[in-house]
Amino acid sequence: MRLQDKVAIVTGGGSGIGRGISLRLAADGATVVVADLDLDAADRVAAEIADLSGRATGVQVDVRKQDSVQAMVDATVDTYDGIDILVNNAGVGKIIPFFETTEADWDFMFDVNCKGVLFCSQAVAKVMIEQGRGGKIVNLASQAGRRGEALVLAYCASKACVISMTQSMALALAEHKINVNAVAPGIVDTPFWEEVDRQFATLLNMEIGEPKRTFTQSIPLGRIEQPEDVAGAVAFLASSDADYITQQCLNVDGGNWPS
Secondary structure (H helix, E strand, C coil): CCCCCCEEEEECCCCHHHHHHHHHHHHCCCEEEEEECCHHHHHHHHHHHHHCCCEEEEEECCCCCHHHHHHHHHHHHHHHCCCCEEEECCCCCCCECHHHCCHHHHHHHHHHHHHHHHHHHHHHHHHHHHHCCCEEEEEECCHHHCCCCCCEHHHHHHHHHHHHHHHHHHHHHHHHCEEEEEEEECCECCHHHHHHHHHHHHHHCCCCCHHHHHHHHCCCCCCCECHHHHHHHHHHHCCHHHCCCCCCEEEECCCCCCC
C-alpha cells in the first residue's frame, strides 16, 4: 500500500468528498485523522475506517479559528508522532445573485475556504519542517475557481483564491520538500450538491433536481462525478508517485472544463 505508515489529516472529512478521501487514504495504508466541525460525523467516518481494518480518529475542528486548528494538529502529533499529509477539504458555498451577495456571505466563504486553508497549512507545514522528511498538502479547489459564474461570484472567487494560494504555498515550501497541489472537482454527487441543486432551482424557477440533471448532461464523460473520483486523484497527489509534482491544480471533472 503506497501510503503505508503515513499520517494524514483530512478536514471536512465527515461527509461527502471528505469522507471519500478519508476512506481512500485509509485503504491505501494511511492513518487518517478525520477532522470536521461535526464531531459525530467525523467519528462515524473514523468508525467506518476501523470496521475496514484501517486506523483513524475523529477530531473536531473549526478551520476558521487558529486555536482550534492548532489543537487538531497538536492532538495528531501527540497521538501519532507526526503528520505526512494534509488534505484541505473543508469548504462551504452559496448560490447568490450578484446584487444580493452580502459582506457576511463573502466573509463566510472566504473564512472557511481560504483562511481555513492558510491556517491548517501553516500549522501542519511547521510540523513537517520540524520532522525534516517533507510532506504533501492537497487543497480542494473547484471548477468554479477556473471561471466566473453569474450566481456564484463569492464561491468562484474563493476557489480561485485556493488555486492561487496553492501556487504560492508550493513555492514557499519547496525547499522543505513539501509538495503543494490542488484538485478541482466538478459536479460531485454529494449532500453539498443536493443543497446547491435546491438553491439553483429556487433562483432559476426550476423543479428540484432539474439543475443537477441539466448540468450533468454537459459533462463529456456522461455521468455525474462521485467522491471516489476525487479521492483517487488526492491519493495520487499524496503519494510518492507525485514527488516531482508541485504547484499544480488538477481538474477532476469529467472533462467539463478544459484548463
